Amino acid sequence: MAILIRNAYVFAPKELGATDVLMVGEKILAVGPNLSVSLPGLSVIDASGFLLVPGFVDPHVHVLGGGGVGGPITRAPAITAGELIRAGITTVVGVLGADVMTRKLPDLLAKVRELNALGLSAWMYTSSFRYPPVTLSQSVADDVALVSEVLGAKLAMGDANGSFPSTEAVLGLLSQIRQAAVTVKKQGLLHVHLGAIPNPFDIFEEIAATGFPIGRHLRPTHCARTEFLLKSACAYAMQESDRYIDITTDGPCYLGHPAAAVSAAVSCGVPVEQITLSSDGHGVVPRFDADGNIVGQAVGEVARNHATMVELVRDYNFPLSAALSLITSNAADSLGLSDQGRLEIGACANAVLLNQNLQIVAVVSRGQVAMHGDTLAVKEPFSE
Numbered sequence: 001m002a003i004l005i006r007n008a009y010v011f012a013p014k015e016l017g018a019t020d021v022l023m024v025g026e027k028i029l030a031v032g033p034n035l036s037v038s039l040p041g042l043s044v045i046d047a048s049g050f051l052l053v054p055g056f057v058d059p060h061v062h063v064l065g066g067g068g069v070g071g072p073i074t075r076a077p078a079i080t081a082g083e084l085i086r087a088g089i090t091t092v093v094g095v096l097g098a099d100v101m102t103r104k105l106p107d108l109l110a111k112v113r114e115l116n117a118l119g120l121s122a123w124m125y126t127s128s129f130r131y132p133p134v135t136l137s138q139s140v141a142d143d144v145a146l147v148s149e150v151l152g153a154k155l156a157m158g159d160a161n162g163s164f165p166s167t168e169a170v171l172g173l174l175s176q177i178r179q180a181a182v183t184v185k186k187q188g189l190l191h192v193h194l195g196a197i198p199n200p201f202d203i204f205e206e207i208a209a210t211g212f213p214i215g216r217h218l219r220p221t222h223c224a225r226t227e228f229l230l231k232s233a234c235a236y237a238m239q240e241s242d243r244y245i246d247i248t249t250d251g252p253c254y255l256g257h258p259a260a261a262v263s264a265a266v267s268c269g270v271p272v273e274q275i276t277l278s279s280d281g282h283g284v285v286p287r288f289d290a291d292g293n294i295v296g297q298a299v300g301e302v303a304r305n306h307a308t309m310v311e312l313v314r315d316y317n318f319p320l321s322a323a324l325s326l327i328t329s330n331a332a333d334s335l336g337l338s339d340q341g342r343l344e345i346g347a348c349a350n351a352v353l354l355n356q357n358l359q360i361v362a363v364v365s366r367g368q369v370a371m372h373g374d375t376l377a378v379k380e381p382f383s384e
C-alpha cells in the first residue's frame with residue numbers, strides 16, 4: 001500500500017511547513033514539496049489546511065489493565081487497539097503494575113503481540129514492581145536478549161507497595177540489562193516507577209558515581225508525583241544530556257496538572273529534549289472534586305498525552321514542535337526506537353492529522369489508515 005499525503009503543514013516534530021509525505025508499505029519513502037509520484041494503487045490524500053505530525057509514542061501503558069491493589073473490583077480492563085488509535089498513539093510500551101499475582105508476563109506479551117498484529121507498534125517491559133524481578137524466561141537478561149518485544153525491565157522504587165531494592169540490587173539489574181542489550185542492539189532500559197518516598201534519586205547518583213552510564217539505561221517515571229520528586233528529577237536530568245525524566249499525564253501530580261509540571265521542569269532548566277510524557281493509561285487513578293477530595297477511582301486515559309500537549313501550546317506558550325516532541329521524538333529516543341516518533345525518510349509510517357484546533361482527525365499506523373474522522377479502520381478481534 002502507498003499513501004501520498006499532499007500539502008499538509010508538517011511538524012516532524014520539527015516545523016517543516018507545507019509539504020508532501022509519501023508512505024510506501026510500512027515506511028516513509030519521501031518528504032518534500034510537490035512530490036511527483038507514480039505508483040500502482042497509490043492513494044492520495046489532500047491534507048491542505050491540516051497539520052501532519054508523527055504518530056504519538058506512549059512509553060507506559062497498562063495494556064493488559066492495571067490496578068488491583070484495592071481488591072478484585074479495582075482491576076482495570078485491558079485496552080483496545082482502537083482506544084490507542086483514537087488517542088493518536090501508534091507506538092506503545094506495555095507494562096505490568098503492582099499486581100503481579102494475577103497479571104502475568106506471558107499475558108502481557110500476548111497482548112503486545114495482539115496490538116502488533118492489529119497494526120500498531122508495541123513493545124513491553126519485563127518484570128513489574130517487584131525485586132527480585134519476575135521474568136518470562138530465566139532472567140531479565142534473557143528476556144531482553146531473546147524476546148524481541150522486550151525493551152528492558154520495570155521496577156518500583158520509593159513506593160510503599162514496592163520491594164525497596166538496594167543500590168547494589170538496582171546496579172545489578174541495570175548491568176544485566178546493559179549486557180543483554182548490547183548483544184542484540186537494543187537500548188536496554190530500566191523503567192523505574194517512582195513512589196512518593198524520596199530516596200531513589202540518591203541511589204541513582206550513587207550508581208552514576210560507579211561509572212555506570214546511567215543516562216543511557218535508566219528511565220524514571222511519575223517524576224511529578226511530589227514537589228520533592230520533581231526537584232530531584234530536574235537536578236538529576238541537568239547533570240548529563242542523555243538523562244530523561246518522564247511525567248505522567250493521568251496520575252498523581254503535585255501541581256494538579258502535568259502541563260504545569262512540564263513547564264516547571266523547563267523553567268528549572270531541564271532541556272525539553274530530555275522530557276517525555278506517558279499516560280499510565282489503563283492504570284487505576286484517583287479522581288478528585290474541586291476541593292481536592294478523592295471522589296472515586298477511574299481507569300487512566302491514554303488520551304491525556306494529546307490533551308497535555310495541546311494545553312502546553314494553548315496555556316503555556318510552548319511552540320508546537322517542542323510540545324509534540326514530548327510525545328513523539330523524545331519518547332522514541334528515550335526508548336532507543338530511532339524509527340518511531342518522527343516524519344522523516346526511513347521512519348516507520350506513523351502519522352496523525354490534526355485540524356487547526358489540534359484535534360485528531362486521522363491516524364496512519366504502519367502505513368495503513370487506522371482512523372479517519374470518527375471511523376476506525378482497525379478491526380478489534382471478535383467485534384462483529
Ligand SMILES: [Zn+2]
Pocket residue numbers: 060062066095097280283
Ligand atoms: Zn503505571
